[in-house]
Amino acid sequence: MSDKDQTNKARTGRPTTTEFKDFMGAHWAPHEDVEVTRIAAAPYAAARRDRLSARFPGERIVVPAGALKTRSNDTDYRFRPSSDFAYLTGLGVDHEPGAILVMEPREAGGHDSTLYLVPPAQPGDEGFYSDPAAGEFWIGRRPGLEEFAAMTGIATARLSELPKIRTASQPHKKVRVALAEMRFVKDEYEVQQLRDAVDATVAGFERAIGQLPRAIAHKRGERVIEATFDGHAREEGNAVGYETIAAAGPHATTLHWIANTGQVREGDLLLLDAGVEVESLYTADVTRTFPIGGEFTPLQRRVYQIVLEAADAAFAAARPGARFLDVHFAAVEVIEKRLTEWGIAPSSEDPESKLFRRWMVHGTSHHLGIDVHDCAEAKRELYMEGVLEPGMVFTIEPGLYFQEGDLAAPEELRGIGIRIEDDVLMTEDGAENLSAALPRDPDAVEAWMRSLRG
Structure with a gap:
């Protein structure tokens, strides 16, 4: 190999000489001492671990945070720890790829918890500049x-000291079910996180x-709305809690329209x-339907009033001691009645057919928390047939969809x-609407939109 070839190789590849390694490990200013304080979630996470421990006496419990997921080649998606891991440790944001929580049973009862981690590679460690996953040269301190x-x-x-016990990338099914059922009732820390998430979402x-004027002028106005909200979520929280649905015109009849490629036209909805998902990973989930031109047409308003009446009926049904399903039944009873009066819903000899559900095929509510569809792995009899208790947080979201x-x-x-x-939020006195700051009544919606336009 010529001298020129050797020089080019050194320029394109990372040098492996002892001299280079010594040079990379030296001449770095020491880290400034950073005061580390106990995170606010820590005592609540400890109480959750105690509750989980009581459900599995004598059994080892393993809860991985999860690993980085490859987007393509050497590029990863932004890391989000598993919700179970975050719930039991209090660690949100991007803490900590590859970490594993192990709860080891004690002979006397209870469990000892250990958090197994990959330590950061700092100056002086070879991984400092060569390990994209742990090296501070790559990912910061x-x-x-x-x-x-x-x-x-x-x-x-x-993590290298972890015994050979990991057999899966997530907890055992029975642990996941137990955690889902524990998450039905939120503690005071969780309630505050959800309040913060909702407040950020309203903003x-x-x-x-x-940004509606700019959206109307853009060929993909739905993207303008999406990008504005998603940017806000990154500024004021961790990210969005799920893919934003910005559905204009007939796209609003597609339940999970996330392409957001359409135009935004005056006269449409x-x-x-x-x-917004806050840094603790708790998320809001709010929907409103707006008249793009600022005022509902009489036909749009009539449909809107039916949906609002259904939502109000669901709120009235949401009280401690009621079943979770009762909230849904209250909403769809209104939908059925109004569509029948309008002459839209066809009659049927079989009362179980509920043909009006063609225009509202989804449920009215789901639990909300560290996942947008929280507690999803809980047993059905405890979820759908479960009794509402103070501390539960869930959505009320009736709708009507008439596809083109x-x-x-x-x-x-x-x-x-x-x-x-x-x-x-379910309280001792009934349902508290955490998102009440965002108008629901059609007149209030129109007035709110006028205020935004000055």
Whole structure:
């Protein structure tokens, strides 16, 4: 190999000489001492671990945070730890790829918890510049084992010291079910996180709808609305809690329209379904349907009023001691009655057919928390048939959707989709609407939109 070839090789590849390694490990300013404090979630996470421990006496419990997921080649998606891991440790945001929580049973009862982690590679460690997953040269400074112990109150150890016990990338099914059922009732920390998420979401709606003039002028106006809200979510929280639905015109009749490639036209409706996820990973889930031109047409208003009446009926049914399903039944009873009166819902000899559900095929509510569809792995009899208790947080979200190609719907309704979704905290006195700051009444919606336009 010529001298020139050797020089080019050294330029394109990372040198492996001892001299280079010594040079890379030297001449770095020491890290400034950073005061590490116990995270606010720590005592609540400890109480959750105690509750889980009581459900599995004598059994080892393993809860991985999960690993980085490859987007393509050497590029990863932004990391989000598993919700079970975050719930039991209190660690949100991007803490900590590859970490594993192990709860080891004690002979005397209870469990000892250890958080196994990959320590950061700092100056002087070869991985400092060669390990894209742990090297500070690549990902910046991250907490070390002692810092994580101080933050969480959990003993820490190197991941390499973990006994050969990991057999799956997620907890055992029975542990996941137990955790889902524990998450039905939120503690005070969780309730505050959800309040913060909803407040940030309401502010995001205001920013997004404030961009309607720009959205109308853009060939993909739905993207303008989506980008405005999603940018707000990154500024004020961790991210969005799920893919934003910014559905204008007939796209509003598609339940999970996330392409957001359509135009935003005056005279149509805009259905915005979005939520900010805060750094603890708790998320809001709010939907409003807006008249793009600022005022509902008489036909749009009539459909909107039916959905609002259904939502109000669901709120009235949401009280301690009622079944979770009762909230849904209250909403769909209104939908059925009004569509029948309108002459839209066909009659049937079989009362179980519920043909009106063609225009509202989804349920009215789901639990909300560290997942947008929280507690999803809980047993059905405890979820759908479960009794409402103070501390539960869930959505109320009836809707009506008349798709463009729906020949069973009156022609004048085709292309109209409306949903109203609020986040609800169950209290001793009934349902508290956490998202009440965002108007629901059609007159109030129009007045709010006028205020945004000055």
